Amino acid sequence: LGLVYEYLETIIKRKHALAASVFMTSLILLWNSYGTYAWFREQADSQEKVTPIKRSLILKAKDGVLLSHLQNVSDWIYERHEEGKTLYFYVKPEHVRPIEYLLYLKDDKNLVYETMKINKDPNAEYFAVTPTKNGLQPVYKKFGSDITLLESREFGQLMVSKILVNNRDISADFRFNRPKTKTDRIFWKDVFGVGQDEDKELEIITGEE
The missing domain is CATH 1.20.5 (Single alpha-helices involved in coiled-coils or other helix-helix interfaces)
Structure with a gap:
């Protein structure tokens, strides 16, 4: 200028x-x-209804999905999760890690979850997170149409559904093995030790040791 x-x-x-x-x-x-x-x-x-999102230089994606959407979806899934079941969920690839982390924050040691796979797990339960405007079409496209919608809820741009995969072969011998992976990601709670040894008294260093 x-x-x-x-x-x-x-x-x-x-x-x-x-x-x-x-x-x-x-x-x-x-x-x-x-x-x-x-x-x-x-x-x-976008928090309340399906809203067309224009191209933005602020966000890479223009789907209008915010953290609040993903939090609401994760809470809904967790509330309807049946204890003892293996939770499989479908979601867009860029939202897999956020959903996994939000479920991890539930701090439920009995909660077992994985991205959606149609296998022989007799304890499988399925959820799908899709754009509200598309309904379950992305799931049908990838896994076929032999799927029954049990219940669903819309959270603005996202719709979350509990679904049933019909005619699935199951086996009592099936064992769920979560792949062990390492990560270099460090969270603020790791830096400041939030939740770790909260009752531990701080040692005062006087220089006289």
Whole structure:
């Protein structure tokens, strides 16, 4: 903008250049403010209903899915999870890790979960998280249409469903083996030791040891 203002001074009088500069600056600020308001308005609307999301430089995806959507979905799944069952869930690839982490935060040692697989697990229960506007079509496309919808709930942009996979072969000899993986991810709770030895008294270092 500085170069533009300097150029204006060379072609018009200084006072006119100043007025033009003020006008252009005000126009840019108003446009930026409107864009910011429109973006937050979209995100607020997406909490309650299906909202078309325009392309944004802020987020890579333009599906309008926020952390609050994923939290609501995870809570709904956990509330309907039957103890002793293996929880299999379908969700878009970019939302797998967030859902897994939110389920991990339930701190339920008996909760066993994995991304959706049709196997012989006699204790399997299935959930699907899909864009509300698409319904269960993504699940049908990947796993076939022989699936029964048991119940569902819409959370703005996302729909979460409990489903039943029909005509599935099961075996009493099936054993669920969660793949063991290592991660370099470090969370703030790891840095500050949140939840670890909360009752442990701090040792005072005086330098006299």
